[in-house]
Amino acid sequence: MTTEARPQATERTISVVVNGERRSATVLDRKTLADFLREDLELTGTHVGCEHGVCGACTLLLNGRAVRSCLLLAVQADGQEIQTIEGLAKGDELHSIQQAFWEEHGLQCGYCTGGIIMSTLAMLEDNPHPSDEEIYEVLGGHLCRCTGYEDIFKSVKRAIELRGQGR
Ligand code: FES
Ligand code: FES
Structure with missing residues (x-):
């Protein structure tokens, strides 16, 4: 009878900067x-x-780029900078994209919303004046089961306006 060695689960300590704060685990x-x-x-x-x-629900920014965090290992983020939806509002003051989604009713259950907002942020940081086609392209990477997308699209347009006003 042979005994086969099972692969051992390995772990390591990583350190990342999340929403401006260094965290290790x-x-x-x-x-x-x-x-x-x-x-x-x-x-x-x-x-x-x-x-x-x-589905895009897990989207966040890794070194300023939108990524699917379900497709990355935590160890791949070691030493990198991460921005999540929790880092957008300043206290009680919503980020302009959050404000826009609130004003235009761009969400219902909200499950998809954080990911959409993070993708919108990445898009607007790169290109403050995207065309409608460019907005559709980004929204096409996200599944929303509730809204029908019309109000999400309006929310992104409103976010562009608010950012144009310096928000
Ligand atoms: S949970 Fe990551 S894309 Fe759906
Ligand atoms: S608001 Fe419910 S899944 Fe998008």
């Missing part, structure tokens, strides 16, 4: 970035839907 190598944020750092604004890169 010891994580399993196989843990996703989304699960690390939610379970280890208790930042549950990053939602998990499909867990395979389709």
